[in-house]
Every structure is written in C-alpha cells, then in structure tokens.
Amino acid sequence: xxxxxxxxxxxxxxxxxxxxxxxxxxxxxxxxxxxxxxxxxxxxxxxxxxxxxxxxxxxxxxxxxxxxxxxxxxxxxxxxxxxxxxxxxxxxxxxxxxxxxxxxxxxxxxxxxxxxxxxxxxxxxxxxxxxxxxxxxxxxxxxxxxxxxxxxxxxxxxxxxxxxxxxxxxxxxxxxxxxxxxxxxxxxxxxxxxxxxxxxxxxxxxxxxxxxxxxxxxxxxxxxxxxxxxxxxxxxxxxxxxxxxxxxxxxxxxxxxxxxxxxxxxx
Ligand code: SF4
Ligand code: SF4
Numbered sequence: 001x002x003x004x005x006x007x008x009x010x011x012x013x014x015x016x017x018x019x020x021x022x023x024x025x026x027x028x029x030x031x032x033x034x035x036x037x038x039x040x041x042x043x044x045x046x047x048x049x050x051x052x053x054x055x056x057x058x059x060x061x062x063x064x065x066x067x068x069x070x071x072x073x074x075x076x077x078x079x080x081x082x083x084x085x086x087x088x089x090x091x092x093x094x095x096x097x098x099x100x101x102x103x104x105x106x107x108x109x110x111x112x113x114x115x116x117x118x119x120x121x122x123x124x125x126x127x128x129x130x131x132x133x134x135x136x137x138x139x140x141x142x143x144x145x146x147x148x149x150x151x152x153x154x155x156x157x158x159x160x161x162x163x164x165x166x167x168x169x170x171x172x173x174x175x176x177x178x179x180x181x182x183x184x185x186x187x188x189x190x191x192x193x194x195x196x197x198x199x200x201x202x203x204x205x206x207x208x209x210x211x212x213x214x215x216x217x218x219x220x221x222x223x224x225x226x227x228x229x230x231x232x233x234x235x236x237x238x239x240x241x242x243x244x245x246x247x248x249x250x251x252x253x254x255x256x257x258x259x260x261x262x263x264x265x266x267x
Pocket of ligand 1: 007008009010011014018019020022023028029030031032074
C-alpha cells in the first residue's frame with residue numbers, strides 16, 4: 001500500500017496528499033509540479049487489483065506492496081509511472097491509426113487436491129498494449145530507459161509482459177475478429193535514440209499455466225495471509241532497486257545478497 005512518501009527535501013515522511021498540497025503551493029524545493037504528483041497518485045490508484053506487470057517479476061514484492069505500509073521516495077514512484085505517462089503522450093500526439101488497448105479478463109482459479117480441481121475464485125487481470133496498428137498488424141510496447149540496451153532481443157521481463165498482454169488480447173475476440181497481428185516488438189527509447197527489438201511469441205499452454213499459477217499463489221497469500229511466495233532465483237536481479245527491499249531484507253537478507261549480482265537474461 002502506498003499512501004505516503006519520503007520527501008528527499010525537507011518534509012520527511014508525509015502523505016501523498018500533503019505532497020500534492022506542497023507542490024500545488026509552488027514553493028516546494030523539488031522539481032515536481034502538482035500535475036506530476038497528481039499523475040503519480042492516479043498511477044498508484046490504477047494499480048489496484050491484478051496487473052500484467054505484477055506477473056513479470058518478483059511476486060514477493062507484489063505481496064509486500066499490497067500488504068505493507070511503504071514510504072518510497074518520490075523519484076522511485078515517478079519511475080514506476082513513467083511508462084504510463086509516456087503512453088498518454090503517444091495517445092494524444094501520434095497518428096490516428098495508432099490505438100492503445102486496455103485489456104481486462106476474468107480468470108478462473110482452481111485449487112487442486114489429490115489431482116481434483118475445484119473452482120476457487122475468479123480474479124481480473126488487467127494490462128495495456130501501448131501501440132496496436134490495425135493497418136500493418138503491429139503490436140508494440142515502448143520502454144523509456146536511461147541507456148538503450150546493447151542486446152538484439154528485449155529483456156526477459158519486457159518480453160514476458162508483451163506475451164501476457166497478447167494472451168489477454170487473444171482471449172478477447174472484440175479485437176482479433178478478422179485481424180491477424182504479425183509483428184511483435186519492444187521499442188526502447190532514451191533521450192536521443194530508439195531501438196526496436198523483436199519479441200518471440202511464447203507457446204500458449206506454458207504461458208497459460210504460468211499466469212494461472214502466479215495469480216493463484218498471489219491470491220492465496222493475500223486472502224489467507226499464507227506464507228510469502230517463494231522467490232524465483234531468476235528474479236533476484238530486481239533486489240538492487242526494489243521498493244520493498246527494506247522489509248524483505250529483515251527476513252531474507254542472505255537470499256538477496258547471494259542473488260543480487262545475477263544479471264537479467266534477454267529473450
Ligand atoms: S512536493 Fe517535493 S518538496 Fe514537497 S513534499 Fe513532495 S517531494 Fe517534498
Ligand atoms: S528485495 Fe528482492 S526478493 Fe525481496 S521483494 Fe524485492 S525483489 Fe523480491
């Protein structure tokens with residue numbers, strides 16, 4: 001739960017609302033305007049429920065974000081909503097045939113005992129594809145970054161995210177009726193350049209299992225206050241800049257120290 005921030009200037013730990021009031025007065029010592037703080041608050045509200053981005057990294061972080069009171073720095077929060085702001089910019093300034101699509105699907109979760117599956121709960125998974133071009137059959141997401149990645153292929157969690165969005169898109173015949181998307185890519189953008197990286201489309205069945213297993217694990221932990229999701233070693237590269245690291249370290253310091261030098265793979 002993010003309701004507060006740690007002001008990196010002189011206000012200490014305060015609520016987001018107080019931060020907005022501070023920026024609205026215009027005499028704040030940071031460079032954030034009131035519209036930027038408002039965008040941050042809107043971005044946090046939009047993250048309620050289950051989002052596609054939650055399934056592309058450390059599930060324990062998602063669990064902490066939803067259950068613990070956090071006091072992140074405003075810069076950290078701004079970097080979390082940068083993609084959303086960028087999408088808004090595209091939507092209002094680019095050509096007519098570019099459409100952002102908001103995706104939403106109810107997914108049935110099952111509990112399994114002695115190989116018998118029983119319906120457990122229906123949860124809603126939501127996400128966005130930044131650019132869908134119906135004329136050329138292109139599906140694309142944009143990633144603003146400090147430095148364009150060197151590799152030809154996108155980072156693993158970006159490729160996974162686009163594939164989860166495709167999974168939601170495939171389930172929604174409103175969009176796919178009579179349309180056959182052909183090109184899937186991530187575009188990385190820094191201050192002066194952009195780089196297009198093709199995305200491999202994952203097999204449906206393993207992706208379906210991955211999405212449902214991840215949602216089931218999160219749902220069980222959140223509703224039953226069960227033990228925290230086990231960490232997947234491939235996600236430990238995120239510890240370095242993790243928003244919930246302080247809380248996590250109290251219990252899992254050894255695991256984080258051992259894994260944090262792993263680099264994320266590309267797909
Ligand atoms: S607007 Fe800037 S200076 Fe004011 S509380 Fe927020 S982060 Fe601190
Ligand atoms: S510090 Fe690492 S293991 Fe802990 S929640 Fe964050 S990303 Fe996950």
